[in-house]
Amino acid sequence: MITSVVNVRAGNYDVKIGHDLIQDVGKLTAAVHAPCRIGIITDDNVAPLYLSAVKASLTYAGFEPHSLVLPHGEHTKSMEYYSRLMETAAGWGLRRTDMLAALGGGVIGDLTGFAAATYMRGIDYIQIPTTLLAAIDSSVGGKTAIDLLAGKNLCGAFHQPGLVVCDIGTFSTLPDEVLSDGAAEAVKYGIIRDAALFRSLLGGKENFDADYTVKRCVEIKADIVGRDEFDHGERKLLNYGHTIGHSVEKLSGYSITHGHAVAVGMYVIARAACAAGLCSPDVARDTEKALLSWDLPTSCEWDYTALAKAAVHDKKIEGEKISLLIPKRIGEAYIFDIPVGKLTDFIGAGEKS
Ligand code: NAD
Ligand code: GLY
Numbered sequence: 001m002i003t004s005v006v007n008v009r010a011g012n013y014d015v016k017i018g019h020d021l022i023q024d025v026g027k028l029t030a031a032v033h034a035p036c037r038i039g040i041i042t043d044d045n046v047a048p049l050y051l052s053a054v055k056a057s058l059t060y061a062g063f064e065p066h067s068l069v070l071p072h073g074e075h076t077k078s079m080e081y082y083s084r085l086m087e088t089a090a091g092w093g094l095r096r097t098d099m100l101a102a103l104g105g106g107v108i109g110d111l112t113g114f115a116a117a118t119y120m121r122g123i124d125y126i127q128i129p130t131t132l133l134a135a136i137d138s139s140v141g142g143k144t145a146i147d148l149l150a151g152k153n154l155c156g157a158f159h160q161p162g163l164v165v166c167d168i169g170t171f172s173t174l175p176d177e178v179l180s181d182g183a184a185e186a187v188k189y190g191i192i193r194d195a196a197l198f199r200s201l202l203g204g205k206e207n208f209d210a211d212y213t214v215k216r217c218v219e220i221k222a223d224i225v226g227r228d229e230f231d232h233g234e235r236k237l238l239n240y241g242h243t244i245g246h247s248v249e250k251l252s253g254y255s256i257t258h259g260h261a262v263a264v265g266m267y268v269i270a271r272a273a274c275a276a277g278l279c280s281p282d283v284a285r286d287t288e289k290a291l292l293s294w295d296l297p298t299s300c301e302w303d304y305t306a307l308a309k310a311a312v313h314d315k316k317i318e319g320e321k322i323s324l325l326i327p328k329r330i331g332e333a334y335i336f337d338i339p340v341g342k343l344t345d346f347i348g349a350g351e352k353s
Contacts, residue, residue: 001021002017002211003016004218005222006141006164006222006225007222007226013160013161013163013164014163015139015222016165017135017168017214017218018167019168020167020169021166022165022167022170023056023057025054025128026059026062028163028165029061029126029163029165030062032162032163033099033126035062035063035064036063036064036097036099037063037065037092038098038101039066039068039089039101040054040101041070041103041108042067042069042108043070043072043076044069044072046072046130049130050170054101054128058101068088070085074249074257076107076108077110077146078146081146082114082115085112085115086118089115094119094123097123099116099123099162100116100119100123100124100125100126101125101126102125102126102128105133106129106134109129109144110138110143110156111146112127113127113142113157113159114157126162126163127139127140127161128165128166129164129166130167130170130174131178131179131181132171132183132185132186132214133178135171135182135214135218136185136213136217136221137182137185137238139161140221140222141238142161143158143231144157151313152246158230166218168210168214176205176295177257179208180205180259180294180295180296181257181259182259183208183259183296184259184266184294185259186201186213187294188238188262190330190331191240191266191287191327192327192332193220193331193333194331195329196331197213197216198286198330198331201213201290201293202293204294224237224238237325237333239323240266240269241264241265241268241269242265243311243324244264244268244269244311245261245262245264245266246265246311247265247306247307247308247310248260248300248302248307250313251300251310252300256300263294263298264298267284267298268347268351269327269347269350270288271350271351271353272349272350272351273350274353275349275350278326278328278336279327279328280328282330283329284350286330287330304344304347304348304350304351308344309344312340320339321338321339322337322340322343324337324338
């Protein structure tokens, strides 16, 4: 088992990465929290696969598990299911010393984390990611949120988990396109921080080394979050491709998944940055190669005007500027603020190039 430690203001917590860890969830949780009631939140795809093993492990370790199975999909990251989760937690009689556990992908992780941040003004929770995306990104770092009708992740909180248990074996049941969603975020880490990681992903699913990828991405995330927990500076790099990605998700009514949308967003920005002379010309070409090797999209049905318009409603806008992340070369990126009014022209130049 590999352990990656995340250092954040609320304390340190471990990200345990390995195989067959689902059956050790109880033991690992007992090492960081006294046995208590624990509300396991999961979705209807994950529950039949892993819920009983997690419950059995927690029961064996002395916990009193309860569970709530929600529908899968982005629409579950909503006020409706947040409200259902909170009322259910109250119905279980959870107190401030009790916990929640997120068993699933990023949707369940973000929703459960936000519920934990706000139930009785904040209780502890653990993350048990079962998608590649959740393992390498959403389960680590304490960003929790639900979506509002006005946009994605607009209602949220920073609330770090007490533990992350990542069982790489759970990826074996993922549909290919869900694995690819995670690969998009892994490509992101490669572009912003690690050219070797990027190159390792060029072989697609057939040559995928999940152990190496999860370990390396979590190391990068832990490193960045340890220095900028609250997203004031360096952490913005982790949003590479997300400004346009969020536009794609929103314009599609969330029928395009997060990872696929981020893939489009990364390629749009890479082309725009190349057209503006802000990065080496091979960045867009290499990005395209990596995304296509995972059957990820590089374009969408909305043109640059629609994408830019949707993006200006995104929460990352501060004052009159929008923060974009620009890859200087594969393995290095920087934060680039442009006036909101120039976004359309900036990405338009990339689309026309
Ligand atoms: P997801 O949670 O919707 O999961 C994708 C699908 O896979 C779902 O249908 C789910 O039921 C299914 N599934 C999950 N685990 C499975 C398994 N082991 N076997 C079979 N099926 C399984 O999507 P996701 O890609 O994991 O997460 C996307 C979400 O994460 C978005 O809402 C995004 O905004 C959020 N996110 C958050 C952060 C953060 O820092 N908090 C970072 C990146 C993304
Ligand atoms: N996924 C962006 C972040 O955690 O900051």
